[in-house]
Amino acid sequence: MDCNKWPKVVNALLLLTTVVSFFACTETLESEKVVYTNNFSDLNLEGFENGKLFIFQNDTVAGYYHNEEIAVNITGLPSHNLLKITLEILIHDTWDGNSPDGVGGPDQWFFGVDNEEIFRTTFSNTPCEFTYCLYQSYPETYTKTNRPKTGAIQTNMPGLCLFGAIPNYTTRYSISKIVEHSNPSTRIYMNTDLVSKNSPDPLCDESWSLAEVTVEALTLK
Numbered sequence: 581m582d583c584n585k586w587p588k589v590v591n592a593l594l595l596l597t598t599v600v601s602f603f604a605c606t607e608t609l610e611s612e613k614v615v616y617t618n619n620f621s622d623l624n625l626e627g628f629e630n631g632k633l634f635i636f637q638n639d640t641v642a643g644y645y646h647n648e649e650i651a652v653n654i655t656g657l658p659s660h661n662l663l664k665i666t667l668e669i670l671i672h673d674t675w676d677g678n679s680p681d682g683v684g685g686p687d688q689w690f691f692g693v694d695n696e697e698i699f700r701t702t703f704s705n706t707p708c709e710f711t712y713c714l715y716q717s718y719p720e721t722y723t724k725t726n727r728p729k730t731g732a733i734q735t736n737m738p739g740l741c742l743f744g745a746i747p748n749y750t751t752r753y754s755i756s757k758i759v760e761h762s763n764p765s766t767r768i769y770m771n772t773d774l775v776s777k778n779s780p781d782p783l784c785d786e787s788w789s790l791a792e793v794t795v796e797a798l799t800l801k
């Protein structure tokens with residue numbers, strides 16, 4: 581048996597794999613267009629459902645919410661096959677992350693596009709000590725485990741209501757997802773499943789706000 585043939589077969593397979601990989605990676609981004617962006621600085625709530633504005637730390641934001649759906653409707657999208665959705669949100673006060681007790685948690689936040697849920701996670705604003713820590717799932721999906729405030733872009737703001745006078749109880753995140761989409765219009769919805777049975781005033785106990793939303797239409801070919 582001529583064993584020298586084997587390397588040739590292996591080399592041929594490697595070459596084939598390389599060629600296939602090369603062609604699989606030749607998709608190119610043909611167009612990318614911001615079709616909607618709103619940081620609420622001009623008080624514009626066009627297209628919003630359940631939109632309401634308030635000022636937090638000198639920044640006009642939509643909020644604040646506790647287990648009520650909000651949505652933004654965007655029409656007249658240019659031809660595209662992907663949407664990139666970026667949501668900047670503020671997590672206020674006493675979110676309990678993955679806490680499984682059914683009294684304080686879990687505290688889930690989620691969003692979807694049209695009728696499909698895209699991302700569901702949890703957030704925790706709880707101090708994380710050696711002996712006691714309520715973990716969160718973000719930046720991964722619920723029920724993954726990460727330390728409180730992992731992936732945050734700002735953590736040094738006070739709470740809003742229950743902990744309104746206490747520093748480091750509002751946490752800002754920028755969540756960005758790319759989804760397959762080609763319809764000329766879309767509805768992006770956001771909501772929570774917060775558990776706050778230990779509080780007489782759940783909205784004050786834990787809530788969230790939307791600070792900015794940006795939607796880009798992409799064409800990948």
Ligand SMILES: [Ca+2]
Binds near residue numbers: 675676684776785786
């Ligand atoms: Ca809480």
Ligand SMILES: [Ca+2]
Binds near residue numbers: 683684774775776786
């Ligand atoms: Ca809770």
